[in-house]
Amino acid sequence: TAYGPHIRGDSQQALLLLGPEFDWAELLNWNGSGMSVMEMSHRSKAFMSIITDAEQKLRQLLSIPDNYKVMFLQGGATAQFSAVPLNLTSHGETVDQLVTGSWSKKAAQEAEKYGLKVNVACKGDNKSVPARDSWKLSSDATYVHYCDNETIQGVEFHTAPDVGDALLVADMSSNFCSKKVDVSKFGLIYAGAQKNIGPAGVVVVIVREDLMGKARDICPVTMDYETMKDSLYNTPPCWSIYMCSLMFDFLLEQGGLEAREQLNQKKADILYSIVDSSNDFYAAPVHESVRSRMNVPFIIPSKPELEKEFVAEAAKLGMTELKGHRSVGGMRASIYNSMPIEGVENLAAFMKDFADKHS
Numbered sequence: 001t002a003y004g005p006h007i008r009g010d011s012q013q014a015l016l017l018l019g020p021e022f023d024w025a026e027l028l029n030w031n032g033s034g035m036s037v038m039e040m041s042h043r044s045k046a047f048m049s050i051i052t053d054a055e056q057k058l059r060q061l062l063s064i065p066d067n068y069k070v071m072f073l074q075g076g077a078t079a080q081f082s083a084v085p086l087n088l089t090s091h092g093e094t095v096d097q098l099v100t101g102s103w104s105k106k107a108a109q110e111a112e113k114y115g116l117k118v119n120v121a122c123k124g125d126n127k128s129v130p131a132r133d134s135w136k137l138s139s140d141a142t143y144v145h146y147c148d149n150e151t152i153q154g155v156e157f158h159t160a161p162d163v164g165d166a167l168l169v170a171d172m173s174s175n176f177c178s179k180k181v182d183v184s185k186f187g188l189i190y191a192g193a194q195k196n197i198g199p200a201g202v203v204v205v206i207v208r209e210d211l212m213g214k215a216r217d218i219c220p221v222t223m224d225y226e227t228m229k230d231s232l233y234n235t236p237p238c239w240s241i242y243m244c245s246l247m248f249d250f251l252l253e254q255g256g257l258e259a260r261e262q263l264n265q266k267k268a269d270i271l272y273s274i275v276d277s278s279n280d281f282y283a284a285p286v287h288e289s290v291r292s293r294m295n296v297p298f299i300i301p302s303k304p305e306l307e308k309e310f311v312a313e314a315a316k317l318g319m320t321e322l323k324g325h326r327s328v329g330g331m332r333a334s335i336y337n338s339m340p341i342e343g344v345e346n347l348a349a350f351m352k353d354f355a356d357k358h359s
């Protein structure tokens with residue numbers, strides 16, 4: 001098409017990065033073993049080397065300190081909404097939840113099931129994060145949970161929230177490995193793989209070692225961090241872990257997370273600057289200070305009837321899935337790690353043409 005590489009909405013797109021130069025034969029014959037990772041025993045030497053390697057590369061990418069465990073688990077980020085309270089709290093304790101969009105709200109609702117005092121310390125309007133001095137953090141909270149990037153609303157913390165000495169737990173599902181993160185500021189980070197680092201089926205959990213071994217008796221064994229610490233208690237998602245490892249290679253080769261962050265910022269800036277210079281044809285609902293670099297929502301405020309046409313015309317040019325989440329409407333461009341800057345430039349060119357035509 002005239003606009004080149006496809007841009008996609010919030011789909012699982014990490015693997016697009018493997019590109020045509022990837023040795024696809026490797027997928028059926030891993031390292032000359034005659035076997036695909038899909039058919040390997042998870043107890044085999046070959047798979048042991050794959051999972052060890054994946055962990056080492058992730059440790060390198062994020063400079064994960066030695067006193068943190070890295071796990072590759074199943075059940076997605078949603079399972080962690082339960083695993084976190086089941087591992088870190090006892091019945092009757094207090095937890096603080098920063099609610100800044102749909103996912104942090106879901107996490108808070110799930111925590112309600114476990115006999116905790118769930119304190120919503122701040123509640124955003126889905127467009128901004130309430131000012132820090134308005135948060136009502138509890139003095140006795142076991143942890144503070146928040147979502148670093150709200151995928152649906154496009155609200156992203158540009159720096160980790162300041163919660164003093166409280167234990168910070170982060171859902172980084174939709175911006176994991178998109179930027180540098182100081183892991184030592186966190187007690188626990190979890191992230192589903194499928195946005196930025198691999199196919200669905202694996203959730204990465206990074207947890208400080210002193211928080212292990214405290215799970216409640218009723219915690220399902222597959223969620224108990226102490227039991228799952230080597231990710232090999234039961235059959236792990238071998239294939240997904242292997243694919244993540246290839247993505248970690250790619251990210252390291254491309255200059256690590258500092259380079260990735262710069263590129264992702266540049267990509268997002270291109271789209272937001274089209275919105276901001278459109279003489280109000282487009283609007284970005286989210287406050288500038290928390291605009292997401294991963295999910296860029298925008299609307300056509302004075303002519304909302306054109307939004308359907310925008311999505312349809314873009315799709316004809318190969319730029320698909322730009323419709324905003326059903327709960328918020330408008331458009332949303334999800335520009336995860338795998339979206340090349342050319343794809344973003346193409347969308348920007350289309351946005352400009354569309355605005356010129358309809359202004």
Ligand code: PMP
Binds near residue numbers: 075077078149150172
């Ligand atoms: N948290 C965030 C920020 C997400 O974007 C998602 C999925 N889109 C989830 C949690 C839920 O993840 P999963 O589907 O892997 O359970």
